[in-house]
Amino acid sequence: MGLFDLALTNLVSPPILFFALGLVAALIRSDLAVPEAVAKSLSIFLIMAIGFKGGVEMASASLSDAAMAIGAGILISFALPFISFGLLRATSRTGRVDAAAIAAHYGSISIVTFIAASDAGNAMGLAAAGFMVAVAAAMEAPAIFSGLILAGKQEGQSDRELFREVAVNGSIVLLVGAFLIGWATGETGREVVEPLFYDVFRGVLCIFLLDMGLVAGRGLVRQAGALQWPVILHGLYMPVIGASLGLFIAWIIGLAPGTGALLMTLSASASYIAVPAAMRLALPKAKPAVALTLSLGVTFPFNLVFGIPIYFAIARAVLG
Amino acid sequence: MGLFDLALTNLVSPPILFFALGLVAALIRSDLAVPEAVAKSLSIFLIMAIGFKGGVEMASASLSDAAMAIGAGILISFALPFISFGLLRATSRTGRVDAAAIAAHYGSISIVTFIAASDAGNAMGLAAAGFMVAVAAAMEAPAIFSGLILAGKQEGQSDRELFREVAVNGSIVLLVGAFLIGWATGETGREVVEPLFYDVFRGVLCIFLLDMGLVAGRGLVRQAGALQWPVILHGLYMPVIGASLGLFIAWIIGLAPGTGALLMTLSASASYIAVPAAMRLALPKAKPAVALTLSLGVTFPFNLVFGIPIYFAIARAVLG
């Protein structure tokens, strides 16, 4: 199956089409909305399931590979903000603190993008190693600290408190916890949750992506004016830069295609949950709307629709 | 299976019994309640699933039949309010604006009644054509405009704005969108969502109908006094009139029994989501409680428990 077919298969899959439906509904200002409490719970379910599945697959994984991939992920998450910051400052009139905040978003990851990519990978028969879940968890936080370095010392800011709040962030704790539970219970545990965590999973992903489309679209509608072109472009070329760095590292440490494609996706994705909240605490002067709209309204759709199939195609060609 | 058996089978099916349980719980003033956010999300799920399934079945449908059925549906939705209005004014002391508002409810449709009917039809081996989903979507709005005509010009009312708000109504957008996605992805897409949209569907319908019973019952308890007998009767004979008109049209355009039964059900059902909201904007002087209690507390239970099996039995006899 060539790149074009891959892209097409990805485009006409229900999850992507429901995301598009959400986008369209928001742009035509429909009042369609998944209640917040349920949207949050769907993401909890998806994180639980993806974490658990990753853990189950650890039975057939090498711990040294896992350790190496986790190390690589931390490195990427820490490094990307410096690239993002440099490019933003060079190409746009974004202030230092705002640029640092945006940069932190691009170093960190989007767990939903990761889930969609794993799902697409399985559909293409390019399953990834279970430890990529641990890599995803490990890549959430480091970028935040790069962001703080780039912003420079802020008065009245307590880093100790911040570290704690980020480390025990709900999605990290759940992802790691579910991963360990899947690892501990293996196939026996898998049988218990198979119908919900495996069979129903993709249908739930459709509903969740419908909501993501609605939220991303509403963000775009609300902020349309606020984003200057150099910043919008940043949201489009940063994933490409991230994916390239991810590919390079995957090639160095010798990851398999499916696994490498996920590392590319993680590097290409930008945070819109953990980092925005952390930035409000660490860099209150940074305008939250810009970074969030860029990450959720520009980069997320780009990765979901175009990025993922391309990353898999390239990973297969280069790492296959 | 005779009409009586049909009715019985329908009566002792879990979805109907859970609806009855909800009704009883509300009438004995139990505090049982499905949280609003989840109730809304269940309806989103049911609409997504029913829309998607209809789309998948379009593979085996004739577009000209679809077009004709949609046209017929629009006609019925537009016509019924005039009948409802005339009868209400003739038999009760309901004011002009209130009568117009109630009439609009009866021209439009109840998507949950439609879903319950499709489910019952499948259970009886009388599956309907996929395009009935499009018919359902097409029948939601026309009645609103008949209602406005019947109410006469209201000062300070912007019809343009109203048209937009109704057209992009969440449930219409979702129903049509899911329908198109099912149509576009067909059997391949069906496999992705089968466990959730097909297997789990009927169980979710049970939970949702439990909530519908609770809401309908609470409405009755709250409004018991407010409804005069001629109005309550209206809520009982309008579905019969609607179903008859639906049957007549179905016979003219030659719909199959299962498909015709759904057209009867749509015509017999009354709106309690799209229309009430539109009436608050278009006819603020109309008392919302009366129309809503009538549609949700009288007509909905009547259709769900007695109407649906009868419509299917008659459709089979007349259109079979």
Add this chain to the structure above:
Amino acid sequence: MGLFDLALTNLVSPPILFFALGLVAALIRSDLAVPEAVAKSLSIFLIMAIGFKGGVEMASASLSDAAMAIGAGILISFALPFISFGLLRATSRTGRVDAAAIAAHYGSISIVTFIAASDAGNAMGLAAAGFMVAVAAAMEAPAIFSGLILAGKQEGQSDRELFREVAVNGSIVLLVGAFLIGWATGETGREVVEPLFYDVFRGVLCIFLLDMGLVAGRGLVRQAGALQWPVILHGLYMPVIGASLGLFIAWIIGLAPGTGALLMTLSASASYIAVPAAMRLALPKAKPAVALTLSLGVTFPFNLVFGIPIYFAIARAVLG
């Protein structure tokens, strides 16, 4: 399989591990949380499913056994508070009204503990009689009245009103209603809801227990200081006393091992939904935090993790 293996199998099952994950997340003060609306709905779903399943199994149950077990349950629920009250007053400095309120919690039951026990029983091949669902429902309320007796007359309290509010309590109505629906529809009804009420059930239980762990843990963190040691110990030995009484009665009326283990579990469990609410109405002077923290933070985890496997092992040895 010996007691130790049983305990181990129970400990490393996904439901228990997700509960533990929730506890840990709360203790390390993670912001992980299942939205309230969804947590409530999951409990509604679990109660619906467990009630329905019990009803379906009534086909193969003896009504006289059922009647006897229900009578026994009512007796236990009524008796336990007197034991709890006496021990509390003797061992701690808890005031009369507070002790009466706590005692009522221990006479009543925890439906989630019951659900987890049924699930564990099925996993061990020790399924219970369907009527245990009716026993669970019957055991919720009697303890409340023992509590009122123990507290002595309170001024300005209307018992009649209270009786009504407890009798139509949401979870009782739903449990009994779903039980009757399962009984009425039997195998035909079972087919309708099988994928949701049976297959997906255990996965949902995992999500729900994750939330229970979070709530129990947060309660402990908040109330840590408020609980004196004699009271904490009460939360640990009361389940043992309750289970023993349950075992004795089960032996007298000759219940099968799986059924008897559930009666032990019900007797050992303490309420944290129906009773706390009733106590706020009946004994407003009683401090709610203590009883709730004890029941949810001490007794619930004890039963879930250690109690259940032990009760089943003993029931098998004594009643087998």
Add this chain to the structure above:
Amino acid sequence: METTTKKRLEIVIEAPVLERLTRKLDALKLSGYTVMPAVSGRGRNGSWSRKGEISDSQRMFVLFAVLDEAALAKVLDEVYALVSSQIGIVTVSDVEVVRAERF
């Protein structure tokens, strides 16, 4: 636009008692009231939070009612009699309304 002064009664009350309170307000023939949810708080009885709770026994609602000064005294007596023995607080403030006869 000409306005009249009314009283705004605000009650924070624990969930299990809410229905009794509203029944009492109905009996007192109040022109109306609105109930709003609260998510967390702290008082003499310690702190509480809705996070993931499945029981309503430990939560608060905020009810406010705009009413006429004349009616206040009686309402306040009755309401206070109920709330004081429960978990919650009662406050009163001044508000201006446009159509006085409505309240």
Add this chain to the structure above:
Amino acid sequence: METTTKKRLEIVIEAPVLERLTRKLDALKLSGYTVMPAVSGRGRNGSWSRKGEISDSQRMFVLFAVLDEAALAKVLDEVYALVSSQIGIVTVSDVEVVRAERF
């Protein structure tokens, strides 16, 4: 800390009209507003409750806006024109703010 007196406009409005109301407030160039959910209530149009509702047509939201006395008159006229024909109420009260220029 030195404070200035402003007006707090509080509007209880039925959900279907909320968007029109906020659009009007945006047009009036208000410095800001906050919308809060209500779960149940009673008024001339009878009582309502969110319990298990799936339709938004029968619910209320509570919107409040802190604004300058000077702006009040005009805002009140426009808001009242909209709300009076709908289900809802409007009240005004005094509040103190720290940074006056913000409102």
Add this chain to the structure above:
Amino acid sequence: METTTKKRLEIVIEAPVLERLTRKLDALKLSGYTVMPAVSGRGRNGSWSRKGEISDSQRMFVLFAVLDEAALAKVLDEVYALVSSQIGIVTVSDVEVVRAERF
């Protein structure tokens, strides 16, 4: 029923900072406070809405605390120091309470 005048401090604050705020209030030994959810709003930092949001970073909560005039000055200073650098507003108004010693 005889009442006493107290101050009602109302704070609209962005979610990520709520916990820091309540910790500060606890440290200030306030007699109590209540936190309520908001669903949408607009301010200098633009408009926001909860519709379908999964992140809490862009939402507001409304916290109010009834306290004694004597305590107000200090509390206002500390609270304002925190809120002013964040997204949110602070207002103060007068309320009457029945049992003065409680607040």
